[in-house]
Amino acid sequence: MTVAEQAGRLRDTVLEFESVDGLPLNLIHVQGDDTPTKGPVVLVHGAGVRANIFRAPVETNLVDYLVANGYDVWLENWRASIDFPQNQWTLDKAALYDHPVAVKRIVEETGAESIKAVIHCQGSTSFMVSAVAGLLPQVSTIVSNAVSLHPVIPRLSTIKLNFLLRCFGWLYPYMDPRWGLNAPTIPAKLLALVVKLSHHECDNNVCKFSSFVYGIGFPTLWRHENLNEATHEWVNQEFGAVPRTFFDQITKSVGKGKLVPIDSLDGLPSEFVPPSPGTDARFAFIAGVLNRCFSKESQELTFEYFNSHRPNYHTLRLIPDYGHLDIFMGQNAVNDTFPIILEELDRAV
Ligand SMILES: [Zn+2]
Structure with a gap:
């Protein structure tokens, strides 16, 4: 077999x-x-x-x-x-x-x-x-x-994370790549707009949103060349909310x-x-x-x-x-x- x-x-x-x-x-x-x-x-x-x-x-x-x-x-x-x-x-x-x-x-x-x-x-x-x-x-x-x-x-990720946390962290107790499909609140809609305006690397909104949430890549979490089409689509169901506590801790850790x-x-x-x-x-x-x-x-x-x-x-x-x-x-x-x-x-x- x-x-x-x-x-x-x-x-x-x-x-x-x-x-x-x-x-x-x-x-x-x-x-x-x-x-x-x-x-x-x-x-x-x-x-x-x-x-x-x-x-x-x-x-x-x-x-x-x-x-x-x-x-x-x-x-x-x-x-x-x-x-x-x-x-x-x-x-x-x-x-x-x-x-x-x-x-x-x-x-x-x-x-x-x-x-x-x-x-x-x-x-x-x-x-x-x-x-x-x-x-x-x-x-x-x-x-x-x-x-x-x-x-x-990456250095640019550090700058972006520090800026976003300091200026907008209070607005986002969570961030969720699924906001690329459905943004339920005004802060979520705002972020979805930012992602829409800044990411043009593919047609998958969860893929693009995850790139924004987790770094500065286009995309961040994989190379498109390495994924088959089914997997690129499958990520829509596999990503969800991540809390600000995580971003706080990892930013502090990166700094140290x-x-x-x-x-x-x-x-x-x-x-x-x-x-x-x-x-x-x-x-x-x-x-x-x-x-x-x-x-x-x-x-x-x-x-x-x-x-x-x-x-x-x-x-x-x-x-x-x-x-x-x-x-x-x-x-x-x-x-x-x-x-x-x-x-x-x-x-x-
Ligand atoms: Zn993609």
Whole structure:
């Protein structure tokens, strides 16, 4: 049976779990016909999307690919997921309240001694905070895409973010790329007008709005060349609201050159990038060289941090011709990026 045929036979089981502070979240367990030959791997989505972001309408998406290669695949819908009601989430809350519970649940369900993880964007930053705080001792290998402990964004993005937050932040407790389709309020309509006047790179209003919300690219989150038509259309249903708390925290973090807390929660260290990381996990840092949302320097810096503590153990993989989310959604990702992710997951620790 081909991978595509196997993909048609995958079964999803949704396991509800509650975050430490009482939010109802879930894990999606994806199983094929065959018993997995390798251990569990959890996939953690980014901001303003949901676990389904790893399942773009391409012939073989990352979930199909990992199941076909023997992994027991779990998708975590954490508090930033658009499947849940809007909330002012922060990296602090996700790191302390969501990821440790999700990982514990997978370990309990599978009986595995350790699990692996593929983490993306703000799923990556928040999961990394948990890991270096010593809250994820069961995770042995972590493949991180785009950004982890040291967010770096293009200079023009920094200027734009600071300006918008300072001048208009009060108007926007949330921003939502779906305003490109339907802007429900006057502030939303205003922003939709700005996007309409400034973005002419394609005919998809959610694609263009996401480019405006997440940076300064045309587009920001992928290269159009890397997406098939169905995926470019599919993003309409996969993007949703992202709260101002996220923009506040990431702007502050970019200014400091590393992730910083904004909630001061008991149970998390006062420094998100401590002098030495509280984890023995092996990390593989992946970055699309053409990422216009977070620059590849983000991953280079975090790799250097880990490499200085344990040289020649972690890896940094820079992928030419790819940007931010096309690493997972690209029509040729099955040939270009998935083998890199698999190689890093398979590597013995
Ligand atoms: Zn587009």
